Amino acid sequence: MSLHTSSTSAVLAGARSASLSETDRLDASTDRSGYVSQSLPDGVVFAETTDDVVSTLRLATAHRTPIVTRGAGTGLAAGASARSGEVVLDVSRMNKILRIDPVEQLAVVEPGALNADLNAAVGEYGLFYAPDPASTSICSIGGNVATNAGGMRCAKYGVTRDAVLSLNVVLADGRQLRTGRETMKGVSGYDLNALIVGSEGTLGVVTEATLRLRPLPVATATVAAFFPDFATAAQAASAVIASRIQPSMLELIDGQTLEAIDMAMGTTYRSQGGAFLLAQTDGYGAHLEQDVLIEAIRPLATSIEKANDDEHAAELVTARREAIPCLEKLGRVSIGDIGVPRGRLAEVAVGLNDISERTGVRIYSVVHASDGNLHPMLVLNPEDSVTEGPAKVALGEMFYLAKSLGGTLTGEHGIGLLKRDWLLPELGEVSLDVMRSIKDAIDPHGLLNPGKAI
Amino acid sequence: MSLHTSSTSAVLAGARSASLSETDRLDASTDRSGYVSQSLPDGVVFAETTDDVVSTLRLATAHRTPIVTRGAGTGLAAGASARSGEVVLDVSRMNKILRIDPVEQLAVVEPGALNADLNAAVGEYGLFYAPDPASTSICSIGGNVATNAGGMRCAKYGVTRDAVLSLNVVLADGRQLRTGRETMKGVSGYDLNALIVGSEGTLGVVTEATLRLRPLPVATATVAAFFPDFATAAQAASAVIASRIQPSMLELIDGQTLEAIDMAMGTTYRSQGGAFLLAQTDGYGAHLEQDVLIEAIRPLATSIEKANDDEHAAELVTARREAIPCLEKLGRVSIGDIGVPRGRLAEVAVGLNDISERTGVRIYSVVHASDGNLHPMLVLNPEDSVTEGPAKVALGEMFYLAKSLGGTLTGEHGIGLLKRDWLLPELGEVSLDVMRSIKDAIDPHGLLNPGKAI
Numbered sequence: 001m002s003l004h005t006s007s008t009s010a011v012l013a014g015a016r017s018a019s020l021s022e023t024d025r026l027d028a029s030t031d032r033s034g035y036v037s038q039s040l041p042d043g044v045v046f047a048e049t050t051d052d053v054v055s056t057l058r059l060a061t062a063h064r065t066p067i068v069t070r071g072a073g074t075g076l077a078a079g080a081s082a083r084s085g086e087v088v089l090d091v092s093r094m095n096k097i098l099r100i101d102p103v104e105q106l107a108v109v110e111p112g113a114l115n116a117d118l119n120a121a122v123g124e125y126g127l128f129y130a131p132d133p134a135s136t137s138i139c140s141i142g143g144n145v146a147t148n149a150g151g152m153r154c155a156k157y158g159v160t161r162d163a164v165l166s167l168n169v170v171l172a173d174g175r176q177l178r179t180g181r182e183t184m185k186g187v188s189g190y191d192l193n194a195l196i197v198g199s200e201g202t203l204g205v206v207t208e209a210t211l212r213l214r215p216l217p218v219a220t221a222t223v224a225a226f227f228p229d230f231a232t233a234a235q236a237a238s239a240v241i242a243s244r245i246q247p248s249m250l251e252l253i254d255g256q257t258l259e260a261i262d263m264a265m266g267t268t269y270r271s272q273g274g275a276f277l278l279a280q281t282d283g284y285g286a287h288l289e290q291d292v293l294i295e296a297i298r299p300l301a302t303s304i305e306k307a308n309d310d311e312h313a314a315e316l317v318t319a320r321r322e323a324i325p326c327l328e329k330l331g332r333v334s335i336g337d338i339g340v341p342r343g344r345l346a347e348v349a350v351g352l353n354d355i356s357e358r359t360g361v362r363i364y365s366v367v368h369a370s371d372g373n374l375h376p377m378l379v380l381n382p383e384d385s386v387t388e389g390p391a392k393v394a395l396g397e398m399f400y401l402a403k404s405l406g407g408t409l410t411g412e413h414g415i416g417l418l419k420r421d422w423l424l425p426e427l428g429e430v431s432l433d434v435m436r437s438i439k440d441a442i443d444p445h446g447l448l449n450p451g452k453a454i
Numbered sequence: 455m456s457l458h459t460s461s462t463s464a465v466l467a468g469a470r471s472a473s474l475s476e477t478d479r480l481d482a483s484t485d486r487s488g489y490v491s492q493s494l495p496d497g498v499v500f501a502e503t504t505d506d507v508v509s510t511l512r513l514a515t516a517h518r519t520p521i522v523t524r525g526a527g528t529g530l531a532a533g534a535s536a537r538s539g540e541v542v543l544d545v546s547r548m549n550k551i552l553r554i555d556p557v558e559q560l561a562v563v564e565p566g567a568l569n570a571d572l573n574a575a576v577g578e579y580g581l582f583y584a585p586d587p588a589s590t591s592i593c594s595i596g597g598n599v600a601t602n603a604g605g606m607r608c609a610k611y612g613v614t615r616d617a618v619l620s621l622n623v624v625l626a627d628g629r630q631l632r633t634g635r636e637t638m639k640g641v642s643g644y645d646l647n648a649l650i651v652g653s654e655g656t657l658g659v660v661t662e663a664t665l666r667l668r669p670l671p672v673a674t675a676t677v678a679a680f681f682p683d684f685a686t687a688a689q690a691a692s693a694v695i696a697s698r699i700q701p702s703m704l705e706l707i708d709g710q711t712l713e714a715i716d717m718a719m720g721t722t723y724r725s726q727g728g729a730f731l732l733a734q735t736d737g738y739g740a741h742l743e744q745d746v747l748i749e750a751i752r753p754l755a756t757s758i759e760k761a762n763d764d765e766h767a768a769e770l771v772t773a774r775r776e777a778i779p780c781l782e783k784l785g786r787v788s789i790g791d792i793g794v795p796r797g798r799l800a801e802v803a804v805g806l807n808d809i810s811e812r813t814g815v816r817i818y819s820v821v822h823a824s825d826g827n828l829h830p831m832l833v834l835n836p837e838d839s840v841t842e843g844p845a846k847v848a849l850g851e852m853f854y855l856a857k858s859l860g861g862t863l864t865g866e867h868g869i870g871l872l873k874r875d876w877l878l879p880e881l882g883e884v885s886l887d888v889m890r891s892i893k894d895a896i897d898p899h900g901l902l903n904p905g906k907a908i
């Protein structure tokens with residue numbers, strides 16, 4: 001312990017800008033997962049340049065100091081949560097958009113740039129950056145890269161991994177690694193891009209990202225449909241997939257979550273049905289695809305409405321985006337993130353009901369239906385823990401439910417500290433062993449985000 | 455050497471089915487790259503099941519025997535070329551399509567299944583497997599996975615990496631690794647899927663692949679356009695990208711290649727222009743996108759023709775697909791595979807002319823224009839080598855040309871033995887060092903495809 005403390009002091013003392021204040025350390029001990037750290041990190045380094053990151057990591061290697069990289073702290077897996085004996089490396093001040101190339105349709109950004117700020121900047125060129133977590137206005141690109149963030153558009157346009165062309169990564173020993181390339185295609189050597197994306201800060205610190213942009217669609221068509229219940233809406237979502245169109249958004253919200261949204265936002269969604277499906281199609285075929293979509297869900301829906309103007313469509317999307325903050329008004333929220341084969345959403349609905357009844361935990365669900373990724377949200381009393389008691393039991397049962405349906409523990413939020421217990425049953429010995437050998441090869445002293453992700 | 459020989463004998467003797475015949479060893483010493491091995495491998499093991507692969511690799515580890523995995527042998531980088539002291543593990547007999555799930559839109563296949571056979575099988579369900587190398591009817595899915603194969607549709611639908619959901623991989627020591635998952639999304643642990651894809655048989659042997667399928671597009675619209683020369687056609691391709699549509703195919707063929715196609719196939723393309731652009735759009739917006747495309751290229755084209763029936767469209771696609779075999783009738787062909795930013799294709803055209811003049815090597819080009827991936831093909835005399843003399847010089851200059859334009863050595867064919875000399879200048883020390891440390895971690899005795907890829 002005292003060894004650690006002296007090692008962290010050396011790293012903190014060597015930084016151009018660092019804080020030992022309790023407020024900063026408290027902030028850096030947690031994220032938006034509901035996870036509460038038992039201790040505070042020893043201090044926070046604020047990096048402003050790649051050189052700052054390099055010099056902090058060189059010191060960290062010299063002194064064997066554990067480093068927790070932090071973006072905007074909106075993570076839902078306690079990936080950025082730091083503890084005593086650790087130094088937090090906060091890169092949120094490195095937030096410049098360095099270059100936008102409208103011809104090649106790419107952007108180069110610093111890691112602290114917010115997802116929404118990037119989209120605002122490239123929007124001026126008629127382009128967009130596809131991965132759009134609901135947290136778009138508060139999360140950083142570096143965090144998106146480190147968690148392989150998804151969102152509502154990704155069934156059609158891909159997740160963060162599909163949008164990353166190249167990264168600059170500072171390794172634990174301070175060396176700089178350039179992954180990928182600026183061209184659309186390339187196969188020289190192993191895919192280190194994909195290895196870093198989703199590695200949750202355990203392999204290196206991302207200090208620059210070259211990202212693929214896309215032309216804004218010429219048209220977007222929005223449908224809002226209501227169903228008697230979650231299971232029927234899930235069936236409708238499966239019918240959309242089976243109809244062979246590719247919606248750009250297919251979001252399902254259950255009745256209880258609609259109630260919470262109504263309560264927080266003054267809307268009246270719940271009165272219109274027991275579950276809600278928000279579907280968008282886009283591009284040159286947007287309206288033709290919309291017709292097919294409507295035919296597919298018609299037999300199951302109690303009401304179907306086209307949002308014919310942009311304002312109405314934006315309202316609906318905002319309601320979906322705000323689901324988590326609305327639920328946070330009801331209590332401490334712990335957010336599940338399971339993925340299942342797309343045809344089995346209705347079965348998950350039944351299973352989640354069951355889990356709620358058995359554990360006594362209230363479960364609210366929003367679902368990225370076109371890729372089978374569900375966010376069952378546990379709403380707890382403010383004093384309840386997310387890492388023990390009924391919440392922990394419910395999270396575990398959710399995982400085994402997903403597993404029994406051929407699914408996964410986490411579709412887009414990551415493992416962090418929160419989900420480590422289920423990583424071995426998910427991945428198996430060999431897979432985890434290979435991952436650990438890669439970690440050892442790249443970060444031999446185990447300094448980067450120890451205990452997280454794998 | 456004698457040590458090697460005795461170690462290879464043990465592996466060959468332990469296999470259920472193996473061959474020591476000179477014909478089989480000769481076949482296994484080469485691929486379609488034009489690379490000629492100086493020696494023959496010691497023998498070929500024919501695997502029929504995953505267990506066969508496991509037992510061969512266990513023996514290989516016990517006896518420290520180098521193993522070269524072989525699919526269909528259509529590679530263009532000498533990745534499957536094997537030499538004395540090595541045993542070839544041929545998986546082409548493991549060619550079953552194990553499962554097609556039309557609801558989840560996925561297929562599970564053995565590695566030896568041919569790309570075209572998979573597409574024929576899933577076509578019956580109205581689905582397709584997107585990565586479509588021109589070699590579709592002769593290359594294996596395992597080879598596609600190992601090289602991260604691309605093709606003509608991949609600008610819109612992604613390369614092999616984007617289509618792989620999960621793999622079963624036998625590691626050098628015989629352990630079985632399951633990568634990825636069957637769900638559309640998932641972020642638990644590092645992305646071992648992407649690490650294995652494109653690793654050219656150096657990290658493990660793929661014995662099963664779970665692949666994402668897509669609904670066949672409801673409509674496809676084809677345009678054939680001619681231009682005065684390659685540079686003008688390249689400009690037209692850039693104009694298509696700038697017009698913000700997403701063609702599903704945008705293939706450019708230069709005048710000399712048209713001549714070779716005409717000669718081999720009895721067609722008359724060359725008389726219609728000095729360069730040819732084959733463009734397809736598909737989906738619900740196919741015809742609207744086609745109109746935009748035509749407007750974009752009109753100012754540059756000497757003629758533009760819509761292929762209004764499927765037969766005519768298929769003819770055009772076949773001409774493109776057959777370009778390599780047609781050139782092979784003219785001499786030994788060595789195929790470049792450089793990638794550049796999409797807006798710089800016209801500059802490459804100029805640079806390639808230059809290289810041809812300086813080295814005296816005839817260079818023919820076909821281009822996946824929508825992702826900036828060019829295949830400049832060197833046509834040599836049958837007795838010329840692809841690994842020394844003018845061909846080697848020309849390949850090297852092509853790489854430095856691509857590099858000077860911000861591009862890459864290889865867009866989709868891989869490094870193999872053929873392109874190793876340029877890997878360090880492309881990737882840099884740190885990147886190569888990280889890749890080698892991963893290789894050491896996963897294949898500590900360096901038994902799998904030694905000397906290839908990295």
Ligand SMILES: Cc1cc2nc3c(=O)[nH]c(=O)nc-3n(C[C@H](O)[C@H](O)[C@H](O)COP(=O)(O)OP(=O)(O)OC[C@H]3O[C@@H](n4cnc5c(N)ncnc54)[C@H](O)[C@@H]3O)c2cc1C
Nearest residue numbers: 071072073074075079133134140142143144146150201206
């Ligand atoms: C209301 C709300 C809605 C959300 N909706 C979604 C959603 O739809 N989809 C989705 O995927 N997520 C969603 N999230 C989760 C979260 O926003 C994402 O995980 C996001 O990518 C985290 O970014 P961050 O900058 O906040 O990262 P942090 O929370 O700061 O860090 C997350 C992880 O990334 C690592 N990290 C951060 N920056 C770097 C870097 N530069 N280099 C290396 N490692 C780094 C950290 O160590 C940590 O492990 C939501 C969160 C909230 C609060």
Ligand SMILES: Cc1cc2nc3c(=O)[nH]c(=O)nc-3n(C[C@H](O)[C@H](O)[C@H](O)COP(=O)(O)OP(=O)(O)OC[C@H]3O[C@@H](n4cnc5c(N)ncnc54)[C@H](O)[C@@H]3O)c2cc1C
Nearest residue numbers: 525526527528529533587588594596597598600604655660
């Ligand atoms: C006429 C022609 C056109 C072509 N067009 C294209 C094109 O458009 N796009 C494109 O990308 N390529 C193209 N190619 C190249 C080639 O077809 C691809 O690289 C293909 O993916 C190779 O598959 P294969 O089964 O023949 O592999 P092989 O040549 O047998 O092997 C290629 C590499 O993969 C490894 N490997 C093979 N199977 C396995 C396995 N099961 N597990 C682990 N490693 C394995 C080998 O060790 C080797 O390194 C073309 C080739 C020809 C001859």
